[in-house]
Amino acid sequence: MAMLSVKNLGISFGGLRAVDSFSITIEKGELYGLIGPNGAGKTTTFNLLTGVYKPDTGKMFLDGVDITGKNTIEINKAGIARTFQNIRLFKNMSVLDNVKIGLHNNYSYSTAAGILRLPSFFKSERQMNERAHDILSVFNLDQDANLLSANLPYGKQRKLEIARALATNPKLLLLDEPAAGMNPSETEELMETITLIRKKYDVTILLIEHDMKLVSGICEKIYVLNFGTELANGLPQDVLNNPEVIKAYLGE
Amino acid sequence: MKMKPAKQVSNSTRSNLITIGAIIIVYIICQIMIANGSISNLMKGLLIPLCYYSIMAVSLNLTVGILGELSLGHAGFMCIGAFASAFFSKVTVDTIPNVFIRFTLAILIGALAAALLGSLIGTVVLRLRGDYLAIVTLAFNEIIKNVMNVLYIGVDSEGVHFSIKDAASLNLEEGGQTIVNGPRGITGTPKDATFGIAILLLILTFIIIINLVNSRSGRAIMAIRDNRIAAESMGIDITKFKILAFTISASLAGVAGVLYSHNISTLIATQKNFGYNMSIMILVFVVLGGIGNLRGSIIAAVVLTLLPEYLRFMQDYRMIIYAIVLIVMMIFNWNPKCIAWRKNHSIKGYLAMLFNKQKKEA
Amino acid sequence: MSFISYVIRGISLGSVYSIIALGYTMVYGIAKMLNFAHGDVIMIGGFIIFTIMSTMGLNPLIAVIVAIILCTLLGITIERIAYKPLRKAPSLAVLITAIGVSYFLQNFALLIFGADTKSFTSVINVPDLKLAGGNLTIAGETLVTIPLCIIIMIALTTFVKKSKTGRGMVAVSEDRDAAILMGVNVNRTIAITFAIGSALAAVASALMFSSYPSLSSASGAMPGIKAFVAAVFGGIGSIPGAMIGGILLGIIEILGRAYISSQLADAIVFFVLILVLLIKPTGILGKQIQEKV
Numbered sequence: 001m002a003m004l005s006v007k008n009l010g011i012s013f014g015g016l017r018a019v020d021s022f023s024i025t026i027e028k029g030e031l032y033g034l035i036g037p038n039g040a041g042k043t044t045t046f047n048l049l050t051g052v053y054k055p056d057t058g059k060m061f062l063d064g065v066d067i068t069g070k071n072t073i074e075i076n077k078a079g080i081a082r083t084f085q086n087i088r089l090f091k092n093m094s095v096l097d098n099v100k101i102g103l104h105n106n107y108s109y110s111t112a113a114g115i116l117r118l119p120s121f122f123k124s125e126r127q128m129n130e131r132a133h134d135i136l137s138v139f140n141l142d143q144d145a146n147l148l149s150a151n152l153p154y155g156k157q158r159k160l161e162i163a164r165a166l167a168t169n170p171k172l173l174l175l176d177e178p179a180a181g182m183n184p185s186e187t188e189e190l191m192e193t194i195t196l197i198r199k200k201y202d203v204t205i206l207l208i209e210h211d212m213k214l215v216s217g218i219c220e221k222i223y224v225l226n227f228g229t230e231l232a233n234g235l236p237q238d239v240l241n242n243p244e245v246i247k248a249y250l251g252e
Numbered sequence: 253m254k255m256k257p258a259k260q261v262s263n264s265t266r267s268n269l270i271t272i273g274a275i276i277i278v279y280i281i282c283q284i285m286i287a288n289g290s291i292s293n294l295m296k297g298l299l300i301p302l303c304y305y306s307i308m309a310v311s312l313n314l315t316v317g318i319l320g321e322l323s324l325g326h327a328g329f330m331c332i333g334a335f336a337s338a339f340f341s342k343v344t345v346d347t348i349p350n351v352f353i354r355f356t357l358a359i360l361i362g363a364l365a366a367a368l369l370g371s372l373i374g375t376v377v378l379r380l381r382g383d384y385l386a387i388v389t390l391a392f393n394e395i396i397k398n399v400m401n402v403l404y405i406g407v408d409s410e411g412v413h414f415s416i417k418d419a420a421s422l423n424l425e426e427g428g429q430t431i432v433n434g435p436r437g438i439t440g441t442p443k444d445a446t447f448g449i450a451i452l453l454l455i456l457t458f459i460i461i462i463n464l465v466n467s468r469s470g471r472a473i474m475a476i477r478d479n480r481i482a483a484e485s486m487g488i489d490i491t492k493f494k495i496l497a498f499t500i501s502a503s504l505a506g507v508a509g510v511l512y513s514h515n516i517s518t519l520i521a522t523q524k525n526f527g528y529n530m531s532i533m534i535l536v537f538v539v540l541g542g543i544g545n546l547r548g549s550i551i552a553a554v555v556l557t558l559l560p561e562y563l564r565f566m567q568d569y570r571m572i573i574y575a576i577v578l579i580v581m582m583i584f585n586w587n588p589k590c591i592a593w594r595k596n597h598s599i600k601g602y603l604a605m606l607f608n609k610q611k612k613e614a
Numbered sequence: 615m616s617f618i619s620y621v622i623r624g625i626s627l628g629s630v631y632s633i634i635a636l637g638y639t640m641v642y643g644i645a646k647m648l649n650f651a652h653g654d655v656i657m658i659g660g661f662i663i664f665t666i667m668s669t670m671g672l673n674p675l676i677a678v679i680v681a682i683i684l685c686t687l688l689g690i691t692i693e694r695i696a697y698k699p700l701r702k703a704p705s706l707a708v709l710i711t712a713i714g715v716s717y718f719l720q721n722f723a724l725l726i727f728g729a730d731t732k733s734f735t736s737v738i739n740v741p742d743l744k745l746a747g748g749n750l751t752i753a754g755e756t757l758v759t760i761p762l763c764i765i766i767m768i769a770l771t772t773f774v775k776k777s778k779t780g781r782g783m784v785a786v787s788e789d790r791d792a793a794i795l796m797g798v799n800v801n802r803t804i805a806i807t808f809a810i811g812s813a814l815a816a817v818a819s820a821l822m823f824s825s826y827p828s829l830s831s832a833s834g835a836m837p838g839i840k841a842f843v844a845a846v847f848g849g850i851g852s853i854p855g856a857m858i859g860g861i862l863l864g865i866i867e868i869l870g871r872a873y874i875s876s877q878l879a880d881a882i883v884f885f886v887l888i889l890v891l892l893i894k895p896t897g898i899l900g901k902q903i904q905e906k907v
Contacts, residue, residue: 050485076487084485090478092544093471101475104468105487111496114467115460121467128468168486322706376888380895383648383705387846388891390839391884398881416875435877528839532713539710571721578714579696586703 001064003028003204004172009048009058010228018044019228022058026172026221031198032206033219033236037248041228042208043085046174049206050082051075063171077105079171083161083178085208091150095141098149098160099132102167132167138200139163139193155186159193166201175207179214187211191218216240224248268462271547272455279451294561300515302554303450304330304508307457309537309549311504314461316535317544318470319497320477322382325373325389326505327530328396331521332369333362333506334513335400335432338441341514342431343407345442355444359453359510366506367499369396374498378491390528400521405432437520438513445514453511454550457504461546464500473497540581619750620872621865626756626825628864629763633818634841635848635856636770637811643787643851644807647705650712651692653838654719655812659685659819660829661727664734674737682816689812690805698801716835723831734827737820755825762821766814767857774853779806787851836880840867843887849900858898862886 002025009022019041026032034042047053049060051072059068067078081102090098107128109120136142139159144152149160158178165173178194179187191214198205209215215222215236222239224231226248232239239245282299285291312326337358348354377388404415408428415421419430432438464470472493475483484490513519523529537556541548559577563570584590595601634656641649659681666677696715700708740754774780782803785793794800822837823829840863848859863883870882890898 052481052485072481072484073487073489076485082485084482088479088482090475090482092478093474097471097474100468101471101483101486101488104472107468109468111464111467111469114469115463117463124468164486316706322709376892380891383642383850384846384891384895386648387843388888391843391887394884395881398878402875402877416878536710536713539706543706568721568725572718572725575714575718575721578717579711582703582707582711582714583696583699586707587699588702589699 001028002026002061003030003063004049004206005061006049007059009045009055009060011044011048011053011055011057017228019048019225021229022048022225023230024223024233026204026206028063028204029198029202030204031194031218031220033215033222034206034208034225035210035215035222036225036231040225042225043176044228045225046082046176046208049075049174050080076168076170079169080174081165081168081170081172082174083158083165083176085176085180087157087161089149089157089160089164091148093149094146095136095149095152095160096129096132096145098164099135099167100128102164103128103131104168106167106169135163135167138197155182158182159190162193162197166197166203170203172204172206175205175209177208177210179209179211184213187214190214194218212240267547268458271550272458275451275455275458275550279448282447298557298561299447300445300450300511302557303447303454304511304515305534305537305553305557306454306550307508307511308505308534309541309553310454310457310461310546311501311508312534313538313541313544313546313549314464314497314501314504316538317542318461318465318477319473319494319501321378321494321498322386322535323389323498323501324386324528324531324535325391325393325396326501326534327526327528328389328393329366329370329502329505330509330512330530331396331400331526333366333503333509334519334526335438335509335521336365336506337362337510338438338513338519339405339431341442341444342438342440351442351444354442355449355514358444358514359507362506362510362513363503364506366509367503370502370506371495371499374495374502378494378498390531393526393528393531397521397523397526400432400437400526401435403432404430404434406430435520437518439518441513441517441519443514443517445511450511453507457507458546458550460500460504469493469496536578540578616872619752620868622752622756624865624868625861626753626759626864627868628844628861629759630818630822630825630860631837631841631844631864632763632857632860633766633814633821634837635845635860636766636853637814638842639845639848639850639852639856640783640807641811642845644783645697645804647697647708648712648842649697649811650709650838651715651719652811652815653834653836653841654716654723655685655688655692655815655834656819656822656837657723657829657831657834658688658719659816660734660823660833661723661732662816663737663820663823664732664829665727667735667737674739678737678816678820681820682813685812685816685819686809689808689815693805693808698804720831720835727831729831732829734823734829736824736827738824753825755821759821759825762817763857766817767853770810771853779803783807840880840883843883846897847887847890849897851901852897852899855897855899 004024004026006022006024010020011018022045034045036042044053048055051070051074054069059066061067062078062080065078067075070078090101107124109124113120133142133145136145139162141156141160141163144156149157152160162175162178179190182190194205195218197203219236221234222236223233224239224245231248232242232245282291286296308326308330312323315321315323340361341354341358344354373392377385380388402416404419404422406413406422406424406428408425410425413422413424419433422430424430472488475486475488476490476493480490537552538549540556541552560570560574563573566573634652637652638649641647662681662684663677666672666680667674692715696711697708700711736755738755738758740757742754743752743757745752774783782793782798785796785798786800786803790800841860844859844863845856847863848855848857866886867879867883871879874882
């Protein structure tokens with residue numbers, strides 16, 4: 001069964017059809033790229049998939065479960081986690097605590113247990129710390145665990161966002177321009193990290209990216225969006241050589 | 253590099269222990285001074301108020317600093333806690349002669365009443381944001397205060413009677429007792445609050461909030477403050493944790509109210525003690541002590557309560573001076589020019605300069 | 615008949631709230647700050663008029679004009695000394711400063727004018743109007759207040775829409791940075807906003823204390839809060855919103871006082887505010903702002 005199956009998803013803002021009949025099928029374990037010129041509706045698509053916006057047409061299924069019309073919190077619990085194009089870290093919290101927020105729903109002890117420092121508090125906290133350090137070490141961030149997240153350099157902030165999203169234990173991970181603002185060597189490192197987390201955490205990935213080196217380097221399939229509609233969809237070599245796609249990117 | 257962050261964390265635990273230690277030391281010093289009579293009557297009368305103002309400030313900091321929502325109605329919860337517990341103590345003063353049991357129950361009842369009201373108001377208002385939330389909490393505060401002034405509650409053998417008209421319409425039978433008497437409030441509450449209990453409650457409040465902040469729920473609350481949209485995308489139930497924080501904050505204000513009502517003989521809800529003026533005064537403590545800084549809240553509450561008292565020799569000018577201090581402090585803290593000046597003239601900076609000079613000479 | 619007379623009194627009180635609310639709503643729209651001291655400017659205005667009329671025995675019109683001038687200067691001075699240095703500070707810092715200014719004005723008045731409540735002499739010398747064969751009496755103060763409020767609204771709306779300064783105000787309230795790029799002098803615009811708000815506060819004080827003559831250092835605070843409630847009610851930042859909110863609030867207050875409970879009148883006003891905000895979180899005429907993800 002497909003991990004994500006979306007049929008004819010669409011939304012309008014006022015008179016503008018921002019996304020129209022977006023359909024995609026992502027198999028379990030696949031790494032899909034979502035590309036398109038600026039303003040094509042890529043981030044809007046992510047907002048639809050994560051319940052920030054409610055679609056006015058279409059259906060979406062995650063691992064066979066209908067998640068159409070669910071809100072952001074329910075969709076995260078169902079198994080979709082995301083990062084943001086404009087970084088949205090919890091700035092006044094430590095790097096470790098950012099990841100522990102991601103772990104929030106995977107561990108449960110009551111508020112009272114936390115205030116009264118009952119044994120369940122210490123047990124869960126110890127496990128959360130271990131797991132959080134585990135995830136941070138994959139991103140080479142464990143030595144920064146107690147820094148304030150706002151004090152991290154830009155590249156590390158982007159990585160922390162991915163780490164935090166992974167901590168929610170998602171089936172599907174949505175990355176919104178993970179390499180934005182990174183230099184070539186950082187991008188190179190990021191590509192390796194993404195490859196690594198796919199294996200280690202058994203997660204399916206859909207990513208938005210402008211860096212064609214990254215897209216053609218690691219994506220197994222590519223979906224091209226232009227003016228809110230599908231321009232091409234398929235294997236990288238087919239899509240990137242498609243004359244329509246080249247026209248959309250380079251102009252006439 | 254690897255050691256430094258670890259040190260930061262132990263520092264914060266240590267700093268909390270220092271705060272608690274300092275409170276205990278101050279308590280011991282005060283007790284010694286009371287024992288040998290070297291404390292003024294004015295100061296002696298202020299000891300319990302200093303504790304409940306501190307509890308108010310620390311608990312409001314949970315809403316303003318940790319949850320990041322502006323509330324101008326904190327005194328309303330204090331009011332509920334004060335009235336609910338005073339009602340209980342006055343009714344049970346003969347049936348529960350043991351002061352310890354009675355006052356413990358009174359504290360729990362005050363906290364519970366404020367928590368119930370807090371969760372109710374929180375459910376209603378927390379979807380509003382920023383200044384709208386502020387004005388609505390202020391509105392609730394005024395409603396609570398006004399209602400307390402028209403409420404009559406009496407007890408007789410048949411049970412509890414309510415009225416919002418006058419004491420006569422309670423229709424109490426012979427021997428029945430009017431407990432809450434409209435604008436005349438509750439008189440004759442047993443004076444069960446002591447300085448020791450007040451200090452203990454302050455320390456408990458402090459520990460409750462510190463422990464909450466450093467737990468799963470506390471992190472969720474702070475995540476909502478820092479970035480609501482990201483918190484939602486992490487599956488954090490925004491509404492639940494907002495109401496949770498607001499409720500805990502309210503219940504602790506209720507505890508402050510219990511101390512208040514068991515330290516005076518006549519409990520009346522006025523503009524000064526439970527009106528928005530009080531809420532604003534507590535907010536001033538929180539802001540001047542540092543938003544999110546619990547120790548700062550206590551220090552600010554103590555200093556700003558004592559300041560006008562010790563400015564009494566200046567009589568009519570003292571509140572004007574207080575107002576000017578407030579304005580000047582805000583400007584000194586936040587004006588870009590003042591921030592730059594402080595950077596250039598900080599003690600640390602001078603020390604560093606001195607140090608560099610010595611280095612060069614060496 | 616009594617119901618109609620209550621409604622008329624409500625509209626009259628509401629007109630005063632509207633005029634005060636204008637000061638709040640314009641300052642909030644343009645400087646994005648809750649000016650807690652606005653109510654106390656009204657109180658100062660009341661004392662100025664009171665002093666000129668009863669101590670110096672001058673004509674009420676002169677007293678009101680002097681009060682308008684002095685309150686305008688006071689508003690500009692407060693803005694200059696206390697708020698301007700905090701233009702880029704967090705809103706909570708500005709709020710606390712405004713509270714400080716409010717404390718200052720109240721205690722300053724206490725020091726100068728004393729703690730006893732003064733009885734204000736009405737500045738309005740218009741005979742009461744008797745209608746329906748003497749069953750319905752409309753106070754002279756009401757006959758002046760309501761038309762004056764309408765005139766002020768029309769004048770202010772025209773000023774904001776037509777004049778260069780007024781359009782500058784709209785620009786600053788919509789997007790301060792863009793307004794700077796378009797050459798709008800933001801500091802001057804904010805100063806003018808405070809000047810207008812404070813001048814209106816002086817007018818409001820003349821009208822309010824003529825109808826409700828007890829004057830003390832604390833008598834500005836509650837009307838100030840209620841006028842702010844009125845501004846929120848109508849949708850903060852909106853001039854017609856302030857008018858609608860103020861008048862509704864005045865009517866609710868007077869009717870609540872008459873038919874439900876005089877002690878609970880304020881509670882009723884605040885209760886209705888909460889209801890309105892729950893149904894429409896940005897007030898009756900407020901604009902919804904969506905956060906961008």
